[in-house]
Amino acid sequence: MSQTVDRALSILPLLAEGPADLGQVADRLGVHKSTALRLLRTLHEHGLVYRQSDQRYRLGARLFALAQEAMENLDIREIAHPHLARLNERCGHTVHLAVHEEGEVLYIDKVESRYPVRMYSRIGKPVAITVAAVAKLLLADLPEGERRAVAEKLDYPLYTARSTPNAPAFLRELEKVREQGWATDLGGHEESINCVAAPIRGADGRVVAAMSVSAPNVVVTADELLTLLPLVRRTADTISGEYSGRTPIKEAPEG
Amino acid sequence: MSQTVDRALSILPLLAEGPADLGQVADRLGVHKSTALRLLRTLHEHGLVYRQSDQRYRLGARLFALAQEAMENLDIREIAHPHLARLNERCGHTVHLAVHEEGEVLYIDKVESRYPVRMYSRIGKPVAITVAAVAKLLLADLPEGERRAVAEKLDYPLYTARSTPNAPAFLRELEKVREQGWATDLGGHEESINCVAAPIRGADGRVVAAMSVSAPNVVVTADELLTLLPLVRRTADTISGEYSGRTPIKEAPEG
DNA sequence: CAGGAGCGTTGCAACAACTGCAACGTCCAT
DNA sequence: ATGGACGTTGCAGTTGTTGCAACGCTCCTG
Numbered sequence: 082m083s084q085t086v087d088r089a090l091s092i093l094p095l096l097a098e099g100p101a102d103l104g105q106v107a108d109r110l111g112v113h114k115s116t117a118l119r120l121l122r123t124l125h126e127h128g129l130v131y132r133q134s135d136q137r138y139r140l141g142a143r144l145f146a147l148a149q150e151a152m153e154n155l156d157i158r159e160i161a162h163p164h165l166a167r168l169n170e171r172c173g174h175t176v177h178l179a180v181h182e183e184g185e186v187l188y189i190d191k192v193e194s195r196y197p198v199r200m201y202s203r204i205g206k207p208v209a210i211t212v213a214a215v216a217k218l219l220l221a222d223l224p225e226g227e228r229r230a231v232a233e234k235l236d237y238p239l240y241t242a243r244s245t246p247n248a249p250a251f252l253r254e255l256e257k258v259r260e261q262g263w264a265t266d267l268g269g270h271e272e273s274i275n276c277v278a279a280p281i282r283g284a285d286g287r288v289v290a291a292m293s294v295s296a297p298n299v300v301v302t303a304d305e306l307l308t309l310l311p312l313v314r315r316t317a318d319t320i321s322g323e324y325s326g327r328t329p330i331k332e333a334p335e336g
Numbered sequence: 337m338s339q340t341v342d343r344a345l346s347i348l349p350l351l352a353e354g355p356a357d358l359g360q361v362a363d364r365l366g367v368h369k370s371t372a373l374r375l376l377r378t379l380h381e382h383g384l385v386y387r388q389s390d391q392r393y394r395l396g397a398r399l400f401a402l403a404q405e406a407m408e409n410l411d412i413r414e415i416a417h418p419h420l421a422r423l424n425e426r427c428g429h430t431v432h433l434a435v436h437e438e439g440e441v442l443y444i445d446k447v448e449s450r451y452p453v454r455m456y457s458r459i460g461k462p463v464a465i466t467v468a469a470v471a472k473l474l475l476a477d478l479p480e481g482e483r484r485a486v487a488e489k490l491d492y493p494l495y496t497a498r499s500t501p502n503a504p505a506f507l508r509e510l511e512k513v514r515e516q517g518w519a520t521d522l523g524g525h526e527e528s529i530n531c532v533a534a535p536i537r538g539a540d541g542r543v544v545a546a547m548s549v550s551a552p553n554v555v556v557t558a559d560e561l562l563t564l565l566p567l568v569r570r571t572a573d574t575i576s577g578e579y580s581g582r583t584p585i586k587e588a589p590e591g
Numbered sequence: 592c593a594g595g596a597g598c599g600t601t602g603c604a605a606c607a608a609c610t611g612c613a614a615c616g617t618c619c620a621t
Numbered sequence: 622a623t624g625g626a627c628g629t630t631g632c633a634g635t636t637g638t639t640g641c642a643a644c645g646c647t648c649c650t651g
Contacts, residue, residue, distance in 0.1 A: 085340040085609080085639095089338070104598070123342050131437055148404075373628070
């Protein structure tokens with residue numbers, strides 16, 4: 082809508098790929114060097130880009146700080162965190178909290194496993210949307226049309242032999258998840274890692290977030306992990322209750 | 337430099353404080369609602385802001401993804417990480433990596449303590465610049481004039497009785513750190529937490545990053561923590577070697 | 592050591608894009 | 622039913638943005 086801002090913001094993903102100099106930025110933006118310079122300067126003043134010693138530009142520190150601050154202000158996160166921590170204390174495994182936003186699903190909180198073997202994930206990182214248990218829950222709640230549209234547009238990378246292979250399979254899986262009210266990822270992302278997940282709902286019943294417990298095969302089998310399902314669902318429901326305002330927020334013992 | 341972009345970017349920190357509606361944004365920007373609307377729309381198209389169900393705006397998912405991507409492209413981080421992990425395996429304590437950027441010092445990597453008691457910190461979070469050991473190292477390396485300018489502009493919050501109280505004290509501390517080539521924070525940020533830190537230098541000898549080991553009193557005393565100093569310094573030197581290209585990057589055993 | 596290429600930077604005039612206004616639509620509360 | 626609050630849109634004025642050309646600088650080369 083605003084050309085100038087549009088151009089300026091287009092610089093960010095460009096720099097995310099790696100540092101670039103003025104000429105490169107101007108070229109890829111399709112504008113004159115002087116224009117690119119002024120845009121970069123403005124971004125610089127706001128700390129979004131940083132000029133390293135070799136004069137090239139890269140993304141700046143304030144970007145991290147902003148993402149950080151925004152993350153900490155998410156109310157679901159704040160409400161959910163103590164429950165995630167308590168769940169982690171009980172079962173010892175990695176606990177994740179994720180939300181859906183315009184085509185992406187991303188982790189917004191994580192409590193690390195107490196076992197030495199940990200899985201790779203990072204808060205803020207978009208999740209493997211076609212296989213992750215939390216992603217299935219979040220997408221399964223979309224209205225039919227949207228769900229189909231999203232499914233068609235996705236890529237279906239075969240992380241493992243058990244990854245969701247294509248859109249029809251994904252839609253079937255979403256349908257199943259929608260009906261049963263919980264989801265799993267059994268080695269669909271990493272061969273040896275399984276997850277069970279449950280939805281967190283707002284006052285209107287819509288899924289606003291999803292949480293999961295993940296553990297590698299070497300620690301517990303998939304079947305053993307599934308025995309945690311009731312606990313995970315209870316925790317999610319408790320969080321739903323607080324989030325939707327039904328439960329007065331107190332030191333609620335759960336389960 | 338560019339008014340339009342400047343205004344648009346000013347929206348981001350504003351939204352970082354919490355969600356806001358169109359009117360609030362327009363007011364705080366000092367522009368007409370319609371102008372604010374168009375700026376927000378542009379930010380929205382780029383995924384930097386998100387419109388939640390109550391129509392209010394908040395920071396968007398792409399911001400996290402960008403911060404994430406930028407983080408992973410930092411070469412110091414990539415080079416340093418295995419060394420930080422190895423150091424953590426040896427001593428068991430929390431290990432941090434931090435860089436300085438335009439007045440802020442922020443953590444860009446962290447390996448968690450293996451002890452149950454952990455300290456609060458988060459990757460991407462700006463550090464307590466007046467007391468943190470890594471911050472002292474990074475600022476101590478600035479040229480005299482800049483160092484003084486920075487010191488004058490800072491706030492000196494008294495986190496504890498041992499926090500750096502004011503600019504002169506800070507400058508003295510920086511001078512000391514500069515001479516000895518390492519730094520500590522003994523309860524200056526949190527009463528019971530101590531850190532030892534060492535600088536990582538680029539090919540030109542300038543400090544490009546700093547790393548630290550932190551542990552609470554209840555696990556090890558300050559004196560015990562200080563016995564780790566040689567190990568920390570060796571690790572930092574090894575990373576310096578790789579970063580500056582002096583050491584061919586291989587599975588370098590350190591110590 | 593001089594010459595040239597490459598890059599970032601600045602002042603300026605032309606113009607496109609941005610701004611603020613006012614009017615409209617919608618939703619919610621009274 | 623009615624008023625108010627809020628988001629949204631088309632429009633005309635003009636401000637802010639653009640691309641150009643020229644300059645300064647550094648680095649490399651003959």
